[in-house]
Amino acid sequence: MSYDLAILGSGPGGYTAALRASLRGLSVALVESGELGGTCLNVGCIPTKTMLHASGLAWEARHAKAIGLIVSDLAVDADAFAQRVAQTVSILRKGVAGLLAARKVDVRSIVIGPDASVEPAVSGRGALPLVV
Numbered sequence: 505m506s507y508d509l510a511i512l513g514s515g516p517g518g519y520t521a522a523l524r525a526s527l528r529g530l531s532v533a534l535v536e537s538g539e540l541g542g543t544c545l546n547v548g549c550i551p552t553k554t555m556l557h558a559s560g561l562a563w564e565a566r567h568a569k570a571i572g573l574i575v576s577d578l579a580v581d582a583d584a585f586a587q588r589v590a591q592t593v594s595i596l597r598k599g600v601a602g603l604l605a606a607r608k609v610d611v612r613s614i615v616i617g618p619d620a621s622v623e624p625a626v627s628g629r630g631a632l633p634l635v636v
């Protein structure tokens with residue numbers, strides 16, 4: 505299979521580049537060794553902001569007495585909490601997959617090793633050094 509462009513890494517850098525290239529009419533392969541969406545979606549921005557949102561709500565509830573609301577029995581259900589984070593990540597990952605599928609970007613689940621020859625290629629591998 506050959507493509508006009510290969511993009512290494514499906515984080516926010518990689519998948520937006522893939523969408524942009526496909527909008528310009530290129531056939532694109534998006535190569536990912538891990539989960540679609542990269543650091544941001546799977547372990548970075550999204551899970552941490554989901555947790556921050558919950559902790560913000562807990563803080564509000566604890567301090568609500570000042571505005572006349574009394575919230576009793578506030579507790580953390582660790583399983584439900586973790587499930588909510590995983591569910592949020594999963595929904596957004598499906599959203600990215602849907603956008604890529606709609607633009608006919610071919611997502612390939614493989615690792616590109618340091619000796620691989622991919623050309624032309626865009627690196628979206630995050631902070632990792634690239635050797636192509």
Ligand SMILES: Cc1cc2nc3c(=O)[nH]c(=O)nc-3n(C[C@H](O)[C@H](O)[C@H](O)COP(=O)(O)OP(=O)(O)OC[C@H]3O[C@@H](n4cnc5c(N)ncnc54)[C@H](O)[C@@H]3O)c2cc1C
Nearest residue numbers: 513515516517536537538542543544548549615616629630
């Ligand atoms: C805890 C945390 C919280 C964060 N919160 C925020 C935030 O709130 N706002 C914000 O703007 N940024 C945030 N960031 C930073 C953000 O996650 C990164 O800036 C962003 O993910 C970088 O995107 P990227 O596409 O360059 O790389 P990445 O998202 O790192 O994606 C790189 C992808 O390349 C893949 N890859 C690597 N090597 C190969 C290979 N050889 N073959 C195939 N695939 C490969 C990886 O599996 C990965 O999926 C946070 C980061 C962390 C860790």
